[in-house]
Amino acid sequence: xxxxxxxxxxxxxxxxxxxxxxxxxxxxxxxxxxxxxxxxxxxxxxxxxxxxxxxxxxxxxxxxxxxxxxxxxxxxxxxxxxxxxxxxxxxxxxxxxx
Amino acid sequence: xxxxxxxxxxxxxxxxxxxxxxxxxxxxxxxxxxxxxxxxxxxxxxxxxxxxxxxxxxxxxxxxxxxxxxxxxxxxxxxxxxxxxxxxxxxxxxxxxxxxxxxxxxxxxxxxxxxxxxxxxxxxxxxxxxxxxxxxxxxxxxxxxxxxxxxxxxxxxxxxxxxxxxxxxxxxxxxxxxxxxxxxxxxxxxxxxxxxxxxxxxxxxxxxxxxxxxxxxxxxxxxxxxxxxxxxxxxxxxxxxxxxxxxxxxxxxxxxxxxxxxxxxxxxxxxxxxxxxxxxxxxxxxxxxxxxxxxxxxxxxxxxxxxxxxxxxxxxxxx
Numbered sequence: 001x002x003x004x005x006x007x008x009x010x011x012x013x014x015x016x017x018x019x020x021x022x023x024x025x026x027x028x029x030x031x032x033x034x035x036x037x038x039x040x041x042x043x044x045x046x047x048x049x050x051x052x053x054x055x056x057x058x059x060x061x062x063x064x065x066x067x068x069x070x071x072x073x074x075x076x077x078x079x080x081x082x083x084x085x086x087x088x089x090x091x092x093x094x095x096x097x098x
Numbered sequence: 099x100x101x102x103x104x105x106x107x108x109x110x111x112x113x114x115x116x117x118x119x120x121x122x123x124x125x126x127x128x129x130x131x132x133x134x135x136x137x138x139x140x141x142x143x144x145x146x147x148x149x150x151x152x153x154x155x156x157x158x159x160x161x162x163x164x165x166x167x168x169x170x171x172x173x174x175x176x177x178x179x180x181x182x183x184x185x186x187x188x189x190x191x192x193x194x195x196x197x198x199x200x201x202x203x204x205x206x207x208x209x210x211x212x213x214x215x216x217x218x219x220x221x222x223x224x225x226x227x228x229x230x231x232x233x234x235x236x237x238x239x240x241x242x243x244x245x246x247x248x249x250x251x252x253x254x255x256x257x258x259x260x261x262x263x264x265x266x267x268x269x270x271x272x273x274x275x276x277x278x279x280x281x282x283x284x285x286x287x288x289x290x291x292x293x294x295x296x297x298x299x300x301x302x303x304x305x306x307x308x309x310x311x312x313x314x315x316x317x318x319x320x321x322x323x324x325x326x327x328x329x330x331x332x333x334x335x336x337x338x339x340x341x342x343x344x345x346x347x348x349x350x351x352x353x354x355x356x357x358x359x360x361x362x363x364x365x366x367x368x369x370x371x372x373x374x375x376x377x378x379x380x381x382x383x384x385x386x387x388x389x390x391x392x393x394x395x396x397x398x399x400x401x402x403x404x405x406x407x408x409x410x411x412x413x414x415x416x417x
Contacts, residue, residue, distance in 0.1 A: 017132070024128060054132070054141075057132045063119045064122060065128070065130045066127075066128075080127070080128070082125075
């Protein structure tokens with residue numbers, strides 16, 4: 001895993017757990033992709049479809065989909081649902097970027 | 099799951115995450131709940147879906163293959179049917195051609211002695227005084243003339259068709275045919291009614307042949323009405339796009355159902371001892387040679403229809 005002091009900027013790992021192209025999953029993905037434009041270089045982003053990769057979601061302790069799991073070397077934040085509230089999303093990402 | 103007791107921070111973290119999950123659930127922004135039990139269901143659903151797809155695919159393939167097989171089967175059957183029909187036509191054509199050749203040859207051989215006998219009879223008739231003998235000679239003369247007519251028909255059968263540029267006026271061919279038959283018909287009390295449009299165009303057929311066909315049909319009609327109370331023969335012509343139809347109908351008893359299948363076959367006759375049963379067969383061949391058809395439009399009243407292509411307009415002479 002990434003060492004904490006490797007870079008000045010903390011690199012965040014973003015995992016969006018979705019269910020195929022189900023409506024909430026789709027909306028969540030769209031919202032995140034739009035917001036992420038502002039935070040380029042601060043994250044790795046991957047989308048995990050629980051229909052194909054259920055075990056990863058279970059192991060990560062994710063309870064519902066869609067859920068965005070943001071992890072850094074020393075913190076973990078989850079945001080669930082459509083992520084229609086962009087401010088919360090941006091706030092969480094800023095917190096990580098700082 | 100950690101076997102150690104969770105730290106305060108970990109508990110705080112779990113609480114925050116649980117709150118977030120509850121919030122999303124309350125807002126109904128959830129597509130699935132992740133749990134071991136759900137995992138099993140998801141897998142089951144995926145398997146079911148895959149199975150369903152596979153089954154549908156297999157059914158589709160079976161269906162397609164069946165349809166293909168049915169189609170090729172249908173084509174095969176229809177090709178077979180056509181082949182059989184073609185074979186029958188070829189056999190029939192060969193038979194008719196052979197008959198025609200034979201009949202033509204006989205007619206040719208018979209014609210010279212026939213003319214000799216005809217002349218001899220005419221000569222004796224001119225010089226004979228005994229009325230009974232004159233009557234007998236007249237009968238002989240009539241018989242000979244009808245043999246000449248048969249012989250001409252047979253000769254025509256053996257001749258190759260003339261096709262190019264031929265044209266006939268229906269009214270004229272009919273007049274000529276009737277001229278030969280009219281005295282006889284009058285004597286038998288047969289009425290002939292004609293309905294020919296004045297502007298009927300010429301048809302693409304040799305006029306002598308058309309006359310011959312009309313003579314055949316009129317002779318048949320004449321014989322048919324012989325025993326009827328009402329003795330009427332109706333001839334009606336009319337045009338359609340590119341075609342002319344000539345109907346010959348009589349008030350006779352109609353064509354018996356058992357005759358219908360072989361009506362146009364050679365040597366099929368309802369008049370034993372009076373003809374060879376070649377009339378309709380020859381007539382049909384003559385009409386077909388010119389790209390026309392001869393059909394029985396109605397068995398009762400008997401109505402025959404000659405259909406011929408119209409002659410192409412050459413200059414302004416055609417009418």
